[in-house]
Amino acid sequence: MLSTALSTAHHADVVIIGAGLAGLSAAHHLTSAGVTVSVLEAAPHIGGRMATDQVDGFRLDRGGRLLTTSYPDLLRTPGLEGVAVRMFSPGVLVHSEGRNYRTGAVGSARSALTVARALASAPRPPLGGAVDQARLSAALGRLAATPTARLLGRPERTAGEALAVRGLPARTVNGFIRPLLTALLCDPELRTSSRCADLALRAFARGRLFVPAGGSATLPDMLARTLPEGTVRTDVCVTDTSINCVSTKEHGEIACRSLVLATGARTAAELLPGLRVPDFHSVTVLHHTAPAPPLAEPALLLDADREGPVTHTAVMSAVDPSRAPQGRVLISSTVLGTPPPAAELDRTVRAHLARLYGTPTDDWELLAVHHDPESVPAMNPPHDLRRPVRLLSGLYVCGDHRDMNTVQGALFSGRRAAHAILRDLGVRPAYETAPIAAVA
Numbered sequence: 001m002l003s004t005a006l007s008t009a010h011h012a013d014v015v016i017i018g019a020g021l022a023g024l025s026a027a028h029h030l031t032s033a034g035v036t037v038s039v040l041e042a043a044p045h046i047g048g049r050m051a052t053d054q055v056d057g058f059r060l061d062r063g064g065r066l067l068t069t070s071y072p073d074l075l076r077t078p079g080l081e082g083v084a085v086r087m088f089s090p091g092v093l094v095h096s097e098g099r100n101y102r103t104g105a106v107g108s109a110r111s112a113l114t115v116a117r118a119l120a121s122a123p124r125p126p127l128g129g130a131v132d133q134a135r136l137s138a139a140l141g142r143l144a145a146t147p148t149a150r151l152l153g154r155p156e157r158t159a160g161e162a163l164a165v166r167g168l169p170a171r172t173v174n175g176f177i178r179p180l181l182t183a184l185l186c187d188p189e190l191r192t193s194s195r196c197a198d199l200a201l202r203a204f205a206r207g208r209l210f211v212p213a214g215g216s217a218t219l220p221d222m223l224a225r226t227l228p229e230g231t232v233r234t235d236v237c238v239t240d241t242s243i244n245c246v247s248t249k250e251h252g253e254i255a256c257r258s259l260v261l262a263t264g265a266r267t268a269a270e271l272l273p274g275l276r277v278p279d280f281h282s283v284t285v286l287h288h289t290a291p292a293p294p295l296a297e298p299a300l301l302l303d304a305d306r307e308g309p310v311t312h313t314a315v316m317s318a319v320d321p322s323r324a325p326q327g328r329v330l331i332s333s334t335v336l337g338t339p340p341p342a343a344e345l346d347r348t349v350r351a352h353l354a355r356l357y358g359t360p361t362d363d364w365e366l367l368a369v370h371h372d373p374e375s376v377p378a379m380n381p382p383h384d385l386r387r388p389v390r391l392l393s394g395l396y397v398c399g400d401h402r403d404m405n406t407v408q409g410a411l412f413s414g415r416r417a418a419h420a421i422l423r424d425l426g427v428r429p430a431y432e433t434a435p436i437a438a439v440a
Contacts, residue, residue: 012038014421015246015256017271019232020048021407022398023262024223025414026421028078031228032430033422038254039227040236040246045217046224048264049375050407052215055367057325059215060287062370064312064334065407066184066300070207073411078430079226084213086320088300091209095356096175096304100295103176132169136176139168143198144205151198156381159197160190179302180204183312186281186376186405188336193383196404203408209300214322219407241271243394258394258421262414265377265401272391278401283375284335286349287367293318293329294357301356308352309335309345331364339371377401389413390420 019041212218240247269275298319313333317324324330398417403409
C-alpha cells in the first residue's frame with residue numbers, strides 16, 4: 001500500500017531506502033515475520049528500473065530485461081503469488097543471413113530435454129547441421145541438469161572467452177549462443193563472468209522466457225499493494241542515515257532499529273561512502289507502433305549477424321495484448337551499449353528493424369525512447385555472486401549489484417537482507433532462505 005505521508009509515530013523496526021524489487025522483497029519477508037517496516041522512495045513511483053510508462057493507451061517498459069519462469073524467487077517472494085505472465089512462443093527467432101529461423105518453443109518447466117528437442121528441429125542456419133545441433137542439444141541438456149555449486153566451481157573467465165572452449169562449432173556459438181547471452185546479460189561484449197553466464201543460460205534452458213502481463217511495473221506494484229497500509233512512501237528524500245535514525249527533507253527524522261539500503265549501487269555509495277560502485281551496461285529501449293504487425297508470432301527476435309544497433313526486439317502487442325490499445329501494434333526493441341547519436345537513433349534503428357522483420361518501417365511511429373546509462377550492473381570476473389548484505393548489525397544493503405544483476409538477483413538479495421535482519425533481531429523468518437546450491 002502506497003502513501004506520501006508519514007505516520008505520527010515516526011518509528012519503524014526497519015527503514016528500507018528504495019522501493020525497487022530488492023527493497024520490496026525485503027519488506028515482504030520482514031512484515032511476514034511480524035517486523036514493522038517503512039520503505040522510503042525518493043521518486044514519485046515505485047519499482048526503480050522495473051517501471052512502465054503509459055502513453056496514448058500503450059504500456060511501455062523502460063527497461064529491456066528478459067525474465068524466465070525458472071527464477072525461483074518469482075514463486076517464493078510473498079506478494080507475487082498468482083502473477084500473470086505472457087510467454088514468448090516460440091521462445092526465440094534468430095535472424096541470420098537475411099532470414100528468420102525458428103528455434104522452437106525453447107524452454108520447458110517440465111523437462112530441459114524439451115529445449116534440446118526444439119533446437120534440434122531447427123533448419124541448418126544458424127545452428128549448423130544435424131551433428132552441430134546434436135552437440136548444442138547435449139550441451140544445453142547437461143547445463144540444465146548441472147547443480148549451482150558445480151557451475152560456481154568452474155574456472156572463471158569472461159563469457160566470451162568461455163564460449164571459445166565450449167566444444168561447440170563457431171557457427172552454432174555465433175549464430176545462437178552469443179546473441180542469446182548478449183540479450184540475457186545485456187552485455188554486448190560478453191565480458192560478464194562465465195559463471196554468471198552459465199547461470200543465466202541454465203535458467204533459460206530450464207524455463208521459458210516471459211514478460212509480466214501489463215508491463216514490468218506489475219511486479220513491484222503487486223509487492224507494494226500487498227504490504228500493510230502505509231508501508232511504502234514515495235516522494236521522500238533521505239538526507240542523512242544512521243543505524244537508528246533516518247533524516248528526510250520533507251518529514252524530519254524516523255527512528256528505527258535497523259537500516260537497509262535497497263537503492264541502485266551509485267546511490268547506495270552516496271549514502272554510505274566506501275561501498276564499491278561497479279561498472280554498468282547501458283540500455284536503450286525504443287517503442288514503435290506500426291499500421292500492421294511485422295511478425296504474427298509472439299516471439300523474441302535476436303540478430304545473429306549484428307548488422308545494426310538492435311540486439312533483440314519483439315512485437316509486444318502479440319506477446320502481451322494488454323500493452324497496446326485494441327487493434328494497435330506495439331514493437332519494443334533494445335539497444336545495448338552506446339547508442340547512435342540522438343538525432344540518428346530512430347532512423348538507424350528503423351533501418352535495422354526493416355531488415356530484421358523484412359518489411360518497410362518508414363510509416364512506423366516512435367512512441368518513446370528510454371536510455372539508462374547505468375541500467376544493469378556489470379558482473380565482470382572475478383565476480384562475487386553473493387556479496388555481503390549485512391555490513392554490521394543494524395546496517396544492510398541489497399540489490400541486483402549484490403547478487404546476479406537480474407530480477408531474480410534483486411528478489412533474492414532482498415530476501416537475504418531480510419533474513420540477516422531477522423537473525424540479528426532473534427526472529428524466525430516466515431519463509432526460509434534456500435541454500436545457495438538451490439538458487440538459479
